[in-house]
Amino acid sequence: MKFMKIGTRLEAILTKEATRYVTLDVSSDLTVQVNNTKYLLHKFPLLSKCGLLQQLCDPTNSDNQTVELHEIPGGEEAFELCIKFCYGISINLSAHNIVQALCASHFLQMSDALEKGNLTNKLEYFFGSVLQAWKDSILALQTTQALPTWSENLNITGRCVDAIARKIWTDLTNVTWSYTYTRAGFIRKAHAGAPRDWWTEDVADLDLQFFRRVILVVRSSIPPALVGEALHVYACQHLPDELDPNSSGSVVKHREILEFIVSQIPTRKGSVSTSFLLRLLRLANQFCVSDRVVAEIMRLAGRQLEEAKLVDLLKLRSSPSCSTSFNYIDMVKAMAEHFLVEHRRTSYPDSGERQSDSERSHQSMTRVAKLIDSYLFEIAADPNLPVTKVIELTNTLPDNARADHDDLYRVIDTYLKEHPDISKSEKKKLCHKLDCRKLSTDACMHAVQNDQLPLRTVVQVLLQEHVRAAMAMSPVGLHGNVKAMLSAPTGDMAKDMTLATKGKDPMNGRMMASNVNGQRSIDQSSHEDHQRRGMTSPPVFDKATIEAVEVDQASEIAEEDDSKSRTGSKVVNFSGRPATSEVTQDGHSKKKMKPKRMPSISSMIAKLTSKLPIQKQR
Template sequence: MKYMKLGSKPDAFQSDGNNIRFVATELATDIVINVGDVKFHLHKFPLLSKSPRLQKLVAATPEEEDGEIDVPDIPGGPAAFEICAKFCYGMIVTLNAYNVVAARCAAEYLEMHEAVEKGNLIYKIEVFLSSSILRAWKDSIIVLHTTRSLLPWAEDLKLVAHCTDSIASKASVDPSEVDWSYTYNRKKLPSENGLDPHWNGVRKQQSVPKDWWVEDLCDLEMDSYKRVLIAIRTKGMIADDVVGEALKAYAYRRLPCLAKGSVTCGSDPMRSRTILETIVWLLPTEPGSVSCSFLLKMLRSASVVECGEACKKELIRRAGRQLQEAAASDLLLPCATGETVYDVDLVASVVEEFVMQDDGTARTSPEASDEVVEVRSPVFVSPSSKAAVAKLVYEYLAQVAKDPDLPLPKFVELAEMVSAAPTPVHDGLYRAIDVFLKEHPGLSKSEKRRICSMMDCRKLSTDACVHAVQNERLPLRVVVQILFFEQMRAAAAPAAGGVAQLPGNVKALLGENGGSYGSSRSAVTTNTEDDWDGVPTAGGDRHSLKSAGLVGRGGGSSGGSDVGKHGDEKGNGKLKGILMPKRILSKLWSGKGQGGENSSSDMSESPGSVAQEEAKSTHSRNTGHSVS
């Protein structure tokens, strides 16, 4: 730290109690100056010769007051006045970054200019500031920090502006030219610590990181920090991502509610709210300057400290534009109202922002129907980004579905927002639906139908299909359709033996269950609600299958092709295994009424008519049972 000593005489100031200061000399004091609650017993001559302000105060003081004057409003208080008084006596006084601003403001108050006496205090302080303090990185930060308690004097004397410009100029220099000390807490590489096993003993000069200045500025209060950061950005020498890193570091230092899992805003929520809103205002406009994870944490904190709607909307807009970068854990924002564990509505707003980028129009809620709809320029969103967000939403839904208080409409709304995304598989959506049904066992058949209608069973992997057909929480129709599409998938890619087969694990499942699907559950997409009518669901599947003639007494399929009972018959075993899903579909669909479009005659059970069955089943699916 830079410092400057003024004067040459020894310090003769002494104390008499807590509130009395006097000069220990042979001459009796002839003036008492009250500064705040401290009385200074001093001599007129050395003071009045350098301070016109004191001359005026003494001249205006009545004689009956025994030379006692009041100086209640001097900036810096008793400490700053004592520095000025010691300078007048020629005593040794040390100026540094912590007291120089107070001394400068007090000297201005006392009018200790060069015109009064050559080499007066104001001149010496100005030289010290320009030649030492403002040339030092950390001293400039300390000085700027001390100006907060000396406003408006420090502002009027341009001390704030000089410090701000000095800091911004140093932060904007090329990192290769940084030759002063700075604070940078990071995990160093082994080579930087000299611990590299291949280190030759010669320590290389380490390069200065681009964000070397970030941590030191975190010591500033928000108003000072804001001025410095604006000055840095005005110079245009710092990249947006470095500015974003600076704001991120400051937010973590100043906002206790930003910590993971924190639901409190500290002892001063108003202060936290002001800091958060200011940081959001300072964020660079360039996308990617801060991570989506940080934006979502800021959004969570904005809810905790109850920031204004404008601040929340800006965070939602920014996070939505980068949503493909986020992780599911970033979306787990606690609900402020307590209605649910997580704030699904807030996440839905972020997802909506991402989805609405293509057309550039933000959707308005029914309550805000009278408001002007915001129109933006469309932004191209790559298919890979859309698929990544869909996967992210499915993972998030699997987490929030564990909340028994989460209503079905919110779950469905969020899932439908990404339904158009080009996702190759729906395993994540299936898992989310499965978790939701597990935690919400009281759903009605229509509600199950609604939640199952969001998934395309053709996009389920083989492993998901195997799990789904054994899932007891979803309607039987789903299982049948999954088996049907698995059979169609197998038929499209014949096995090496020339006979189309189901995947081995699915076929094994059929053999183990003897053709009975009563214990199987999953989720699938249907286009018509009528397809769900009369379909047996949980609790009655086995009985319904028996009444439909699909399960024999031994638990196998009806007719002479019981796979479970006659699994060792090799003649038509594989072919019958392929046809089994078709028989189930045929009997279930034909059971809806005589002369229906999907009668059993559409799917022959004859082993010798595989090709005919393929064509007819395809026709039946396209006309009477459309699956999307």
């Protein structure tokens, strides 16, 4: 910090009650009243240097005169600096008092027009040297807050802002002055030069009105990331993590700071972190800022939602208004919609997108889907959470967003356990987005034994798993019609198979339902143990065992067909319905007993695949 000393006399201004005076052999002939303090002074040293006092006093009048100077900027402290200079008493100037001394000297008209080497010119010279120092410029700008009108009229504030901006624009290799930088992991000795955001912490000490002026001056000439970093540091220093209900007056100030920060965030994606934006969104709910500001924060956060962390999304529930009305789910949904808009814009086919860009775009979509499913899993245990909120957020992302549906199944399973009383139609809507083709083997085995799932969903899982096993058994592949059925969406596949079954056999629907109910009742003790352990460790069946069972069932069906063909039997269909009669070699009809046990779904599928035309191997 720079200092300047003016004057050589060591006398001091003494105080007696509310009166201050200078110790001289001559009695005082001028009384100056400044606010509540009375000064007993002398005309001779003062009138020669103060143009204002010359106008208010008659130098030829030897009587004691009284002058009131209540409007002097800086008050008693600034006035004493000026009168000490007139008496030749030593004064010390620095960035702490230069602004008020300069304003007071202009008020008293202490210019060189009255006397060469007057106080105003000396203060102007020293003020210029103060602006050459980085921290002195910051400190001088802060002191202008006490004298806003005089500082603006004398352009003191503007000169301070310009001096700060010039130093921010300085090349990093030329930054040699002292600055504040307390970031974790930064060791000054290990760096040859200053970090690019060296100035942000010192500027963050300014009041909002001065910080605003500095940012507006420099933002067009520095990278957007630096602007975002400065806004981030300022928010960390001036915005609390939680709202203090006892400080109602500070809410208005905090709201003003937050609105300014949001308005100054650069439009370039990645200028600020998603975690910082979500923090602003949480504080915006607590400070009750305008809907326009909240919408802007959600738009900015949605554009880079793939970088968000689950813990930051969960913190949105901390606001009382959000926790009771579930607005935090609507916010996450809105951010996901903004992400989709940005994703479609950057992934437009005519934009000349490269392969690497396409892969990054797909990866970002997958990360967002993983984030949304993890978020739903955390909030699904809330007993008051409406099912409509879960369905809306689940359906926000497109079908190709999720690489697998295990996380989505965990969400459905958790919600159904905590909300067992929801209707069947709501369960169907909740499971509508679930694609059984994208479930792992563990998830499928858990879903088959899940009593809370709709029956249709369990049937879809069973069909998918058994058809998948049949495909694995066939060495030459399946017929094209079956492949087309497997490539269709799960819901459409189940619908087509149901319609075909109804057309061939009205009893088949009841048979399948009975088979599923039988499947659910298998090994109840193992199922209860699995329910206690949760979805994370479902019962795992050996693949070799499953394949062995499928082969055995296919062998039984093949042997039965061979025996029927040797006896001339007529098989009506492959749906599992038993034949009621057969024709012998002599042409007479013979009654046949119905089997006691219905074939399982795996037997039906194995029989279906055996009837398909075999593709020749090349």
